């Protein structure tokens with residue numbers, strides 16, 4: 410009886426070991442992928458990039474210690490990168506990585522790595538990589554704005570939502586003006602994106618109508634006067650979308666804005682009081 414139990418346990422152990430090996434192999438694959446991007450590897454970018462876009466420090470990112478909080482944060486980002494197109498991709502990573510969100514130096518490392526990777530993705534000129542750069546850009550915006558207000562308030566704030574909206578407006582074009590501007594502003598190297606950005610500056614600023622979801626010149630769109638985020642190409646589109654917009658997105662954005670204003674006032678009063 411005892412020996413049979415031992416055999417059974419051995420079997421269980423083997424199974425658990427196999428599962429652990431599989432998880433570890435998977436993790437390593439993801440880890441290698443983002444490290445390769447951080448170095449700007451030729452087979453990913455399609456050409457050799459010598460520039461580190463101002464983030465030379467991270468050329469040796471392979472030296473990142475295995476258990477650095479930013480490493481496991483980047484693992485999750487990259488594991489989900491291709492599935493999270495069109496969504497707020499970074500919300501799920503919040504609870505599991507407090508050491509990145511609440512530590513400014515870790516947060517900066519993560520942002521810098523993502524900017525470096527996103528810039529190389531834009532340079533690759535492949536559509537799929539433009540989409541990845543856009544997904545990364547959304548995460549960067551949220552990380553940059555994150556403060557004590559709490560994650561959901563930051564995600565639903567006017568500033569963050571309108572920045573994300575404008576990036577999305579050009580999502581499908583390969584020479585996205587806003588995306589190029591986004592990364593150009595954040596890299597300290599001037600040569601890499603410069604010509605692409607200059608070229609794209611002749612493109613019109615585009616935006617998506619929240620109603621008909623068509624892409625229009627941004628200048629012709631008007632914005633919802635309540636939330637100041639949703640934008641429409643016509644009165645008809647806004648009226649038709651209102652029943653869906655009001656009790657969903659618009660209410661969430663408006664209440665986030667009110668709470669934010671309230672907290673700012675409280676902070677101001679308590680700052681003046683001290």
Ligand SMILES: [Zn+2]
Pocket residue numbers: 460461462463596598599600601602
């Ligand atoms: Zn560069």
Ligand SMILES: [Zn+2]
Pocket residue numbers: 618619620621622623641642643646
């Ligand atoms: Zn429309």
Ligand SMILES: [Zn+2]
Pocket residue numbers: 633634635636637638639654658659
């Ligand atoms: Zn609205």
